[in-house]
Amino acid sequence: MLSLFTFPQGGVHPPEKKELTANLQIETMPVPDELEIILGQHIGAPCTPTVAKRAEVKEGEMIGQVTKGLGVPLHSPVAGKVKDLGMSVHPMRTSAPSITITVDHGAVPLVYEKQDWESQEAKELLARVHDAGIIGIGGAGFPTHVKLSPPTDNPINTLILNGAECEPYITADHRQMVEHVTEVVEGAKIILKILGIQKCIIGIENNKPDAIAAMIKAAKEGSTSRYLVSVNALKVKYPQGSEKQLIQAVTNRKVPAFALPSAVGVVVQNVSTARAVYDAVALGKPLCEKVVTISGKGITRPANLLVKIGTKVSDIVAYLGGTAPGLTKVVMGGPMMGFAISNLDVPVTKTTSAVLFLTEGEIDTRPHSQCIRCGWCLDACPMGLEPKEIGIYVEANRAEDTEPLGVFECFECGSCAYVCPAKRPLVQFIRLAKMKAKRK
Amino acid sequence: MWTVVACLVPPLIMSVFVFGIQTLLITAVSVISCVAVEAASQKMLGRAVTIKDGSAVITGMLLAFVIPPGVSPLLPILAAVMAIYIGKHILGGIGYNFFNPALLGRAFLLATFPVAMTSAWLPPLQDGAILKYLGTSIDAVSTATPLAVMKEHGAAAFTQAFGSGSSLYLNFFLGWRPGCIGETSALLILLGGLFLIYRGYTTWHIPVSVLGTIALLTWVVGGKGYFTGDPLLAVMSGGALLGAFFMANDYVTCPTNKKSQIVYGIGIGALTVLIRLKGGYPEGICYAILLMNPLSPVFDGWFKPKRFAPPLGGDK
Numbered sequence: 001m002l003s004l005f006t007f008p009q010g011g012v013h014p015p016e017k018k019e020l021t022a023n024l025q026i027e028t029m030p031v032p033d034e035l036e037i038i039l040g041q042h043i044g045a046p047c048t049p050t051v052a053k054r055a056e057v058k059e060g061e062m063i064g065q066v067t068k069g070l071g072v073p074l075h076s077p078v079a080g081k082v083k084d085l086g087m088s089v090h091p092m093r094t095s096a097p098s099i100t101i102t103v104d105h106g107a108v109p110l111v112y113e114k115q116d117w118e119s120q121e122a123k124e125l126l127a128r129v130h131d132a133g134i135i136g137i138g139g140a141g142f143p144t145h146v147k148l149s150p151p152t153d154n155p156i157n158t159l160i161l162n163g164a165e166c167e168p169y170i171t172a173d174h175r176q177m178v179e180h181v182t183e184v185v186e187g188a189k190i191i192l193k194i195l196g197i198q199k200c201i202i203g204i205e206n207n208k209p210d211a212i213a214a215m216i217k218a219a220k221e222g223s224t225s226r227y228l229v230s231v232n233a234l235k236v237k238y239p240q241g242s243e244k245q246l247i248q249a250v251t252n253r254k255v256p257a258f259a260l261p262s263a264v265g266v267v268v269q270n271v272s273t274a275r276a277v278y279d280a281v282a283l284g285k286p287l288c289e290k291v292v293t294i295s296g297k298g299i300t301r302p303a304n305l306l307v308k309i310g311t312k313v314s315d316i317v318a319y320l321g322g323t324a325p326g327l328t329k330v331v332m333g334g335p336m337m338g339f340a341i342s343n344l345d346v347p348v349t350k351t352t353s354a355v356l357f358l359t360e361g362e363i364d365t366r367p368h369s370q371c372i373r374c375g376w377c378l379d380a381c382p383m384g385l386e387p388k389e390i391g392i393y394v395e396a397n398r399a400e401d402t403e404p405l406g407v408f409e410c411f412e413c414g415s416c417a418y419v420c421p422a423k424r425p426l427v428q429f430i431r432l433a434k435m436k437a438k439r440k
Numbered sequence: 441m442w443t444v445v446a447c448l449v450p451p452l453i454m455s456v457f458v459f460g461i462q463t464l465l466i467t468a469v470s471v472i473s474c475v476a477v478e479a480a481s482q483k484m485l486g487r488a489v490t491i492k493d494g495s496a497v498i499t500g501m502l503l504a505f506v507i508p509p510g511v512s513p514l515l516p517i518l519a520a521v522m523a524i525y526i527g528k529h530i531l532g533g534i535g536y537n538f539f540n541p542a543l544l545g546r547a548f549l550l551a552t553f554p555v556a557m558t559s560a561w562l563p564p565l566q567d568g569a570i571l572k573y574l575g576t577s578i579d580a581v582s583t584a585t586p587l588a589v590m591k592e593h594g595a596a597a598f599t600q601a602f603g604s605g606s607s608l609y610l611n612f613f614l615g616w617r618p619g620c621i622g623e624t625s626a627l628l629i630l631l632g633g634l635f636l637i638y639r640g641y642t643t644w645h646i647p648v649s650v651l652g653t654i655a656l657l658t659w660v661v662g663g664k665g666y667f668t669g670d671p672l673l674a675v676m677s678g679g680a681l682l683g684a685f686f687m688a689n690d691y692v693t694c695p696t697n698k699k700s701q702i703v704y705g706i707g708i709g710a711l712t713v714l715i716r717l718k719g720g721y722p723e724g725i726c727y728a729i730l731l732m733n734p735l736s737p738v739f740d741g742w743f744k745p746k747r748f749a750p751p752l753g754g755d756k
């Protein structure tokens with residue numbers, strides 16, 4: 001038996017609900033007739049279109065670029081024609097600028113060939129990661145090339161690949177680790193080379209024994225005297241996959257508040273991002289598609305779908321046989337940290353990991369009430385905050401005074417709201433508190 | 441919340457066996473009046489009515505549990521008004537009341553009906569060590585609770601009355617003895633309390649610190665000389681178990697932080713022993729909890745949860 005790694009403080013155990021899709025092979029969805037590619041896919045500045053309306057684009061061609069500030073270029077996932085430079089429905093904001101492409105179904109899909117990368121300079125590899133538009137596709141969407149060039153004042157010695165996938169329902173990373181083991185490990189090696197370090201630890205929650213077994217095997221085969229890749233099995237506990245908690249579980253180091261993982265000599269990447277790095281560097285393929293878990297009792301056929309960036313949720317629903325009766329809520333992302341969407345025309349972005357179709361039995365619709373001071377949220381918070389206090393401040397119209405309570409250390413994992421017996425919308429309170437406290 | 445109610449049902453059934461059907465009547469009156477007063481207060485104050493959450497039912501049950509079985513069923517109605525309207529809705533409102541409503545109700549009754557509240561004990565119905573005692577020194581209806589006998593008549597009378605050694609402990613453990621409605625059977629209350637801990641509704645911190653302190657202090661200073669007190673009896677009598685598992689740890693009125701909970705529990709334990717030994721009132725835990733209730737926020741201010749990691753360069 002492997003000994004399991006975990007973070008000590010707080011955490012919760014929501015029902016995993018992964019059985020709906022855990023054993024379903026990644027399935028490639030046929031490209032729909034139209035894609036809507038949102039220009040702001042990542043944290044940082046949105047892209048400016050580099051193509052004009054009605055222009056012909058080739059598969060993998062750059063269609064947007066960041067002119068100023070932090071960001072990566074955007075590519076066309078298909079050959080086709082730019083139909084419009086307009087607005088799309090956005091999962092969090094109401095709408096966002098996008099490029100609409102009419103897909104040319106007759107075009108021959110590109111075939112990417114494996115290229116040698118080991119003989120190349122780290123700088124060269126890093127540039128390719130940037131050029132391929134790679135961002136952290138596990139969730140936050142931080143440009144990967146920036147994470148891979150950490151400030152030089154703290155020497156980095158460990159790369160952690162995040163395969164925890166601790167959100168209920170989602171199995172996209174799980175399937176990557178079962179079906180694309182060698183790519184993930186080789187992606188890790190590319191990142192190690194870019195960082196100029198030797199050691200990579202892959203953290204996987206223990207509810208994915210097949211992924212752990214496959215990754216251990218591949219890690220052994222892929223390790224050389226130059227690259228040391230290993231696997232740590234993690235205890236199943238939410239939010240095991242949060243960056244700070246994962247680093248603590250695996251290395252026992254604590255990242256200070258407001259600091260980057262590099263402060264403790266660590267860089268964290270998601271396993272699927274490692275796969276994307278492999279595609280970018282070893283195959284020369286830009287990031288234009290994404291494995292998305294479609295699950296919940298409200299969809300006729302749950303699946304792990306490989307879709308083109310820009311595919312609309314409504315197209316996915318049609319492909320999977322429509323929604324099932326009883327559907328009450330559609331969530332983009334996991335049930336803990338995701339956002340409810342009301343319009344199915346939302347397109348998939350680089351950071352979409354799941355779209356959940358939840359029925360009444362799968363969500364809690366009870367109204368919230370007063371805090372009864374049970375203190376459960378204190379015990380659940382992995383950051384050691386007092387969510388109840390923040391909620392009380394917000395309700396007392398003192399949201400702007402919550403900074404001393406540590407609102408900015410909260411990463412909105414939702415553990416507090418999950419355990420709250422009064423069903424208080426603590427994460428919404430905290431988001432509001434952050435907004436007001438920032439303005440102060 | 442309904443789980444807590446379920447945990448209180450076995451002691452209630454037990455009380456029917458021990459004291460007779462009137463305990464059920466008193467409890468029913470108490471629960472119904474608490475729920476009714478809750479609904480009425482919330483209506484009157486223009487707040488949302490929350491009787492479905494079960495908390496008024498719990499208050500009603502606990503209120504009945506801490507009054508003697510022989511009182512008039514009108515008493516709990518008065519206590520319910522005090523507990524729910526004044527204690528819960530006027531002094532704070534849901535989540536903000538700083539006194540445990542059930543105990544406030546009891547304290548109110550004790551102040552207004554001191555005779556009934558300290559003499560309306562009923563003897564256990566069935567034959568046992570206690571029954572023999574009933575015919576002897578004290579009038580049967582005004583049977584006093586064990587701690588009162590101990591205090592007023594001394595250890596000899598006590599032993600004579602309740603037996604000694606293992607039969608004494610057994611009577612207390614099972615509940616064959618006079619006392620308030622719900623506080624008699626140590627076994628059932630303990631089981632209910634442990635179940636709540638097992639299910640995660642409460643944690644061990646408050647019950648253990650309360651009971652541990654009572655046991656320790658009683659052992660040290662509760663006997664004739666030092667270190668001769670009877671910790672086991674101290675824990676099993678005077679409502680200590682009911683208070684520790686179902687009242688001291690009431691979410692709203694206890695501290696939220698584990699460390700503050702332990703300090704709070706020790707405070708309750710110490711005050712209980714102090715009141716039992718020096719005060720005029722043997723069932724001290726009721727006042728001990730009420731006295732510590734308003735200190736909860738103070739303790740929570742002392743101990744904050746440990747933040748994950750401070751920012752580099754310390755706090756601004």
Ligand code: SF4
Pocket residue numbers: 380381382383384385386387409410411412413414415416417426427430
């Ligand atoms: S959402 Fe924020 S406050 Fe709530 S548990 Fe997570 S980190 Fe703590």
Ligand code: SF4
Pocket residue numbers: 370371372373374375376377378387388391416419420421422423424426696
């Ligand atoms: S879990 Fe909910 S009810 Fe309990 S203290 Fe926290 S906010 Fe209040």
